[in-house]
Amino acid sequence: MDRGGRFVLTLSAKKSKSRKPKADRFASANRIAAGAEDGSFVLPRPARRLVRFIVSLCTGKVELPRHIGKASLAAYVLAVGGYGVVHGGYWPQFSETMTSSAGFAVDNVKLAGNVHISEIDVLQSLGLDGATSLVSLDVDDARRRVASLPWVASVDIRKVYPRTILLNIKERKPFGIWQHGSDLSLIEENGNIIAPLRDNKFASLPLFVGRDADTDAKDVMAEFAAFPQVAARVKAYVRVSSRRWDLYLDNGVTVKLPEDDVGDALKRLVRMETEQQLLERDIAAVDLRLADRMTVELTPDALARRNAAVAARTKAMAKLEKET
Template sequence: MDGGGRVFEPLTGRKPGGSPRPRGGAAGARKRRRPTAGRPGRFATFGPIATVQRQFERLVWALERFHWPRYGGVTATALIILSSIGFGIVRGGHTPVVVDWMCDVRDMGANAVGFRIAGVALTGHKHLSRDEVLAIAGVSGRSSLLFLDAAEARARLKANPWVGDATVQKLYPDRLAIDITERVAFALWQKDGQVNVIASDGTVLEAFVSKSVMTLPFVVGAGAETRARDFVAQLDRYPAIRDQVRASVLVAERRWTLKLKSGIDVRLPENDLPRALDQLATLEQDKKLLSRDIVMIDLRLPDRVTVRLSDDAAQAREEALKAKRPKPKGNAA
């Protein structure tokens, strides 16, 4: 009892230095140990809350009696550390670096037991150099033949625009054979002011235009890259016309217009292109039409040829016509 008359008792209900004594003697003790089914205590709960409470008590009881395996704490700590490292690698964007490092370690082990690539037989390359082909295929001095993926190397080679087809063969234990088929530069294609080198199938090979490709046919316009092969094949049948063409422009992806070196535009029809080229070749052979002072030749209509003179030629023609007109006779006085 403290100074205020209050008595402090232990939480278990026992008095210090003594043992608990049930009220009412032995009979009262036996009566207290008797289950009281159907008679809830003062703080009893019912329904879902009681169910949750019982499940929580069972979980606590199971955790108290669970025995961790030997070195379980060390294993759990190692897993946490490794997980943290992995999260940091992914979050920091270092995954490619780690993957490359692991591949290098793997290849070092394979090279140590005799799977180092000692020789590479490379055929079919003309535009691409040997070093460029090996770099595209992913073959380096650290690569091992054991872990080299031939299918992946072939796919990487075919992804290059200059490579039309490729074959990669692994010859164990230390040889590699690569055979490629290169595309050939066919024409120069201009679209939206950008000039690219294209192959005959329309594949863009590169944007850099060197002096070695300046003599290739020059096509302009959307869709011209895929239709250039057929058009150039027909134009090659008329060397006298082809040699005077500076550019071939595909208009609205329907018809071609020839831009000649002399400044003349030749408008070709959408259909029956061979007929128009035959007609143009005949006019050039018989009348030297392409060397005259004109700016446009329209061959779109099958039954006529329309020619537009230059400004100087039109003015000269007008003056010549005026000179030929008869002068009006004056009235006699």
């Protein structure tokens, strides 16, 4: 009690243990990292740095940033999720969904150069479904799919961000119609088939019939380039035994061409047509296979009339001889 009548309580604090100086702590860490001086195992230099860092972290010298735990957890979740998406094969769908949702969904396809190809066929070949992402669209794969369409010779595809695809198509050119059996197909100049013939839109094209007629069509048309007056009347070029051609004209006359020297045979035909209007006569066929002669086959009606005329003439000659 003090002089004022108050009680005074004196507390004596217990002397705390003194902490080791920093120099001693670093010395301890160095001894742990480097090993004892009596020849014990010594860690490599990189491992020593790691041990020093761990010791400093445990003793509180190194302070971790705030929210490091939350950030570490988020990074772990993202890493595990990303690994699952990639390893499970879901990355293409995931990236397409994300980029489409971000405003890169394809909603405009512009075509150029298409005449016989419909836009619907092109869109179906691209496989667009309204959610296709322009970012994840594989241009090479899209080009291959469009090029597989029957009429496409080549195609150029470009992306125009954020939502447009430009397609410039070069179509194959029809050269003629090839009949093989009962099937009719459109062919190119080199004989490649473009597509089956579905309508009469190409009825004005020349018709080639028979085996190998498709591959030989270009050569025979080159022969007829110098004889347009004959080519204009041909309705069908028929390949015979893969060696020569028969021509079926618009008036039903058949012209049999030789295996070789087709140009010379056509010259003779043009000369006979010019001088005697041979093809306007009542004939069924003209045989030009022999170079030194031309054989003409009459129609059945013309043959009957000719036989009747010959019989009447023979009868008249016999009567005349009898009277004399």
